[in-house]
Amino acid sequence: MRRVKMAVIGAGTWGENHAMAFSTYPIVDLQYICDLDGDRARRLAEKVGCGWTDRIEEIASSDVEAVSIATPDHAHKGPCLAMIEAGKHILVEKPFTIDLAEGHEIIAAAEAKGVKLMVDFQLRWHPHYMGAKHFMESGELGEGVMGYARLSDTIHVPTEMLSWGSASGPEWFLFPHTMDVTRWILDEEPVEVFARGSRRVLKGMGIDAYDAIQALFQFERSFVTFETAWIIPDSYPTVVDNKFTLHGSKGRIELDSTPGIAISSDRYKYPFSSHAITRYGKPFAHFYESIRHFADCVLEDKEPAATGHDGLMATAMIQATLRSLEAGRPVRMDEVLAA
Ligand SMILES: NC(=O)c1ccc[n+]([C@@H]2O[C@H](COP(=O)([O-])OP(=O)(O)OC[C@H]3O[C@@H](n4cnc5c(N)ncnc54)[C@H](O)[C@@H]3O)[C@@H](O)[C@H]2O)c1
Structure with missing residues (x-):
């Protein structure tokens, strides 16, 4: 079975949910956790069993196909553009951007590179x-x-x-x-x-x-x-x-x-805790499903159900x-x- 090589950027509260969703999903080969704070990246990587880095460039030059971005609300643009530039499909947390012009820029870059862009509207x-x-x-x-x-x-x-x-x-x-x-x-x-x-x-x-x-x-x-x-x-x-x-x-x-x-x-x-409902080897909650949907779209080459336009x-x-x-x-x- 082909598995999608992935990375998570941002190892905070919600990045941990991305890492848990991917690391327990058989179609995903989670390779890296990246955070500017190396200790955070390492701790989460040890928890889910993958590599880690505090340098986004390492993700860009790796052979991961797709990346999810869970950096703070005002810090989505930089990682999004860097990953798109490197040809990676991206899932970005809500809010897509806190500035409309930045949103247009990311959508245009994704279209130019032909990569998928999904916004995590988990509801x-x-x-x-x-x-x-x-x-x-x-x-x-x-x-x-x-x-x-x-x-x-x-x-x-x-x-x-x-x-x-x-x-x-x-x-x-x-x-x-x-x-x-x-x-x-x-x-x-x-x-x-x-x-x-x-x-x-x-x-x-x-x-x-x-x-x-x-x-x-x-x-x-x-x-x-x-x-x-x-x-x-x-x-x-x-x-x-x-x-x-x-x-x-x-x-x-x-x-x-x-x-x-x-x-x-x-x-x-x-x-309100995903950790309270981890059972049978995987976490259960609807908000893992939106994250897994992104991996499905990459594997099956489908358009995500929540797009950059929806984010915009x-x-x-x-x-x-x-x-x-x-x-x-x-x-x-x-x-x-x-x-
Ligand atoms: N879908 C949901 O229901 C849901 C719930 C909570 C948070 N979120 C979203 O997830 C995103 C992250 O929120 P959080 O609560 O996890 O924040 P957080 O502060 O807990 O974690 C953010 C992490 O990103 C890291 N970071 C910042 N800039 C970076 C960069 N350029 N490269 C790499 N790492 C970087 C920080 O060091 C930090 O560890 C936000 O956009 C937030 O709105 C979504």
Whole structure:
């Protein structure tokens, strides 16, 4: 059986999930973990049993075919362009980029080199969201009318989990998921946004990021409120708070992706941990499936289900949201896409 030679760049929280997905997938031959922090790369490589390096050039000159990139939100462009230049297929974490021009540059480079480009929009592989997509496609719910999509984190994420919270924000860290999956389920393009946000609580703690944002998007037919917050108290039973409602002309979808297991020990909690569900020699969770899908696409020479264009649209939606927040007025998507 042919196996795809791969590497992971970025050995942090999410890069570890990439490494676990690939190292337990029989069609993948995971060769390297790369991180600027050599100790991190080495520790993860030892855990999953592959080589490591702190030099991205080593990946570029190796014979790996495909690379997944899980560097911080603001640090995707450099590794993406270096890998494309070296002729590697790339899977890049959301947000594709935090700048639209950078997104265009990466897409153009991938097209010029003829390499695959996938953005890791893992909610498209979440069984509940796949169900929502199915029921919209089946016609049972009619056309989209109104939606509400909330994805928020406890304050643990900007204050303790991420060292680079000020360079991102809940808009770049969380909106890509809900904005992409909603656009996918509705099968409609966004037209205009009006947003309100707050920058008080985190700023007071030395983190220069939005606390919370609501962005009301008009799509071609439907309108959807996207909500995100980075200031939920740590007493909340799960790090991630995710709710989605969609009213159609004939029916309604409601979903809550809170893990269905509640633990009462030191406190009451819904554990959000892939490590808790590693069994039978491999980790189980929908977010491993999006990563494995990329390897399938390389092996079978298929177009990934979440493309660079999808990444670009999510980036444009967030950029339009930020522009609306700054200007205090509705912003049309074509103003942002034309810039
Ligand atoms: N799909 C999801 O649900 C999900 C969840 C969490 C994070 N993410 C995304 O994954 C990415 C990484 O997030 P994280 O939480 O793992 O961050 P992290 O800070 O834990 O890890 C990032 C790692 O990248 C390394 N790095 C930075 N620049 C580099 C470079 N140029 N070359 C090599 N290594 C470099 C850092 O040293 C660090 O070890 C982000 O874009 C984030 O939004 C996705």
